[in-house]
Amino acid sequence: MRFMLILKATGYSEAGVKPGPAHSEAMAAYRKSLAEAGALLAAEELQPSSAGIRIQYFPGEEQPVFEAGPFVTGQGLLAGYTLIEVNSEEEAVNWALRMPVPQGFGTFGIEVRKLEEQADYARNPINRALVADLEDQLELLKTYLKETKI
Structure with missing residues (x-):
């Protein structure tokens, strides 16, 4: 089963403030342990929402509405994600912890x-x-039917 561990944005992540080398090293070690366990599929940090564009579709409107960031932090913004493959939800939660x-x-x-x-x-x-x-067999059958004109 695949799970996404979604990191919620904060005022700090939205301002582009990084936690520092100790946290970066801890995250690298965490990702390495995920990889060694065969669970890591992907892990990325997102740029702040100031670099983003939001596209919204409203009922009754023919055209989408575009909004340039930054967006309000309390609107469920994301700062990053880690995609893992594990055997259960419990295992995914344990990795998140x-x-x-x-x-x-x-x-x-x-x-x-x-x-x-x-x-x-x-x-x-x-x-x-x-x-x-x-698909190959279907193409062969189509070719045969054309040639025999059945």
Whole structure:
């Protein structure tokens, strides 16, 4: 099962203030332990919302509305994410609890969210190979039917 550990933005992260080398080293060690456990799929920090653009669609409006950042911190802004693959929600929560918390930078929040399972089907190389094989067989059948004019 894949889970996203979503790091909530703070006033500090929105201002581009980094916690410092001790926290960076702790995060590097955390990510290394995730990788060594075979759980790490991706991990990225996001730029502050001042570098972002929000696109909103309103009912009854034909065109979307564009809004340039920065956005208000209390609107569920994200500062980064870590994508992991583990066996259970409990394991995902345990990894989230091991994430280093920057000290002196306000409230730190992590949201743990499970990804939809349909994506797992497409990611499985065996399934992709089966689909490719079926597509090849379908093309061969179409060619045969054209040639025999059935």
